[in-house]
Amino acid sequence: MSVDAATVRRIGHLARIAISDAEVPALQVELNAILAFVEQLQELNVDGVEPMTSVMPMTMKKRADVVSDGDIADKIIANAPVTDDHFFLVPKVVE
Template identity: 75%
Template sequence: MSVDAATVRRIAHLARIAVSEAEIPHLAGELNAMLAFVEQLSEVDVEGVEPMTSVTPMEMKKRADVVTDGGIPDDIVGNAPATDDYFFLVPKVVE
């Protein structure tokens, strides 16, 4: 894939970056170099390589998947303008 001047202008517009006309050829070259590198990466054979989350082997921290009430219902509804039996009261919006 090759990036042309119109594509550079569109990317700059979407990114809300001011780009002068003199900068467009340079940016097109840089974007083309990045895309060429990504295409080069797709040629690497990764068959049998396990995905990893870090360069060092580690287990992800996990917590028990249990349902609790939080233990602090007064603190949870403390700043609510209106409550009833630890439930938030809100105005009706559907008629």
């Protein structure tokens, strides 16, 4: 797959990145190199290769799945201008 100048501009538009006309050729070369590398990776046979989360085999640390309020409600609302019973009070903005 090859990326042309129009595709580079379209990608820039979709990513909300301003791309000048002078930058298009360099970005076109970079995107084509990335796609060539991905195509090269797709040629590898990965049958039987287990997905891994780390280079070193290890079990993931897990925390207990319990419901908790965090016991820090007072700290959370300490800087709030107005509160009521551990809730933030905000002015009404919808009529």
